[in-house]
Amino acid sequence: MSAFPTQAQVVIIGGGVGGASIAYHLTKMGWKDVVIVEKHELTSGSTWHSAGLVGQMRSDANLTRMMHYSTDLYRSLKAETGQDTSWREVGGLRLASSFERMEENRRLVGMARSFGVPMEMISAKEAQDMFPLMDIKGVVGAAYTPNDGSIDPTGLTNALAIGAKNRGAQILLYTTVTGINLKNGRVHEVVTDKGTIKTEIVVNASGMWGREIGKMVGLSLPVIPMAHLYILTKPIEGVTNKFPNLRDPDLLVYWREEVGGLVTGGYERQPATFGLNGIPKDFKYQLLNPDWDRFTPLMENSIRRVPAVENAEVKMLLNGPEGFTPDGEFLLGPTSVKGFWVACAFCAHGLAGAGGIGKVMAEWIIDGSPEWDMW
Ligand SMILES: Cc1cc2nc3c(=O)[nH]c(=O)nc-3n(C[C@H](O)[C@H](O)[C@H](O)COP(=O)(O)OP(=O)(O)OC[C@H]3O[C@@H](n4cnc5c(N)ncnc54)[C@H](O)[C@@H]3O)c2cc1C
Structure with missing residues (x-):
């Protein structure tokens, strides 16, 4: 040593x-x-x-x-x-569920391509072909980053x-x-x-x-330490390891494949702070208590875009803090x-x-x- x-x-x-x-x-x-x-x-x-x-x-x-x-x-x-x-x-998909978001996606894709990031704009249907469990109602298009x-x-x-x-x-x-x-x-x-x-x-x-x-x-x-939430599901029929990561910024939710199931979480409108008066002294490899009340709006949005999440068995709701x-x-x-x-x-x-x-x-x-x- x-x-x-x-x-x-x-x-x-x-x-x-x-x-x-x-x-x-x-x-x-x-x-x-x-x-x-x-x-x-x-x-x-x-x-x-x-x-x-x-x-x-x-x-x-x-x-x-x-x-x-x-x-x-x-x-x-x-x-x-x-x-x-x-x-x-x-690969990764960033959906646009509004025309304003589509404009933003176009602008960001143009910017990123100017320095060599291979992003492209694709249709809602093309996005769904890559992530077939997705409901594309209201989706105008997507930015795809292979x-x-x-x-x-x-x-x-x-x-x-x-x-x-x-x-x-x-x-x-x-x-x-x-x-x-x-x-x-x-x-x-x-x-x-x-x-x-x-x-x-x-x-x-x-x-x-x-x-x-x-x-x-x-x-x-x-x-400011804040708590961030996501769930991990058991395998879901139809999910494959070819699924790209998926984000829907209008719904504030993301998804990614994990062992045939999905990780899905997001950004809350009313996030919770943690340890404002001091982080507990021995806080290591620790999580916060699962908070289903706070996760419910994200879960609803996740189901709205990927309906299969509704009946998926949840392995765990992870609530972890991080600095913001x-x-x-x-x-x-x-x-x-x-x-x-x-x-x-x-x-x-x-x-x-x-x-x-x-x-x-x-x-x-x-x-x-x-x-x-x-x-
Ligand atoms: C639930 C959740 C999901 C996330 N998912 C994603 C994701 O999908 N993609 C993504 O890009 N990011 C994600 N993030 C964010 C990402 O995990 C963090 O941004 C990143 O891990 C922070 O790394 P860090 O090195 O800054 O902090 P930490 O990993 O917290 O490291 C800081 C270290 O400092 C040490 N330390 C503190 N005080 C002292 C001291 N006095 N003396 C010595 N050591 C000290 C601590 O022990 C700690 O190990 C997620 C975060 C959370 C909470």
Whole structure:
């Protein structure tokens, strides 16, 4: 076992998919003296219970570029690291159930194609041919992305961590960051329950704990933990592993195939916060109580678009927390405290975003600015 490092070029707080990807990319760009500090095990925060969808279409060109980069990376990670990630390139459909949404889809497809994402507009019938259990009543058309996919969140995180370790990164598990000392207004030391690490750069990749870590340097970061819900069904007749991921933004619901059944969840109009007065101290690999009352509107919308969900046997209703920001986008970049960087609150699309997030953060830290404009 390696000795506890007393100094490092960069300390990353958090061993979820975000922290692992940042370490992967920093080491890929040549920095070796990189340490991840994780209070439990890799993925034990929000990452392990992710629904596994990797979609590329976002409302902003550079966010779409980040997701596109992620898919390219995820396709190649197993060959590079030997770690299976269960990457499945099943494609993705984004329905338009209104003319306004259709316009939006057209605009986003045009934008994404301009930098090489192979998206195309298809008819409602063509979408149904790919996902035959879908009721296309009210569907005007769809955007189709053939290289969207799904991935095992634990496999992905482990692969990124292996890549980082192979290039020199050190990962400290069961090590809790308890403080960050500043000197002359900039990051100087990270204090943990196992010892202190001298460093000039700290990356706060602690997900929904982002606000708590921010307080250690006197910052009030806009990170709010929220509960996110999805169900996993037993096999449903007619579902095959050829089904693309499906999203209906007008109904706020998504679906993806899993062992002959469906994962279906979505975004609530009245989401529930979690741990606003502090996340319970030993919160690891934990879920919140299944909340059928809150899930009911999503379930109704899911059934509306995919009627077979109504009679499907539900294996579980998963209720898991994750960090969100007020604008629903990632919190990334430098802060007013010199040497203190943030990469947290991934708003329920951090699995898809992690590849791009790692690249952007590594370029920003090493080169001073990322390839793509993040403002
Ligand atoms: C139910 C659900 C479904 C989702 N489905 C999808 C999906 O289909 N597709 C998608 O793209 N995204 C999805 N997401 C989002 C995705 O899972 C998250 O965005 C991502 O996993 C967050 O990763 P992270 O590294 O930021 O956080 P985490 O995985 O939470 O990692 C942060 C780590 O920091 C550690 N930490 C905290 N405080 C300290 C400390 N003081 N010292 C040391 N370590 C510390 C924690 O232990 C934790 O392991 C989903 C989220 C939820 C909740």
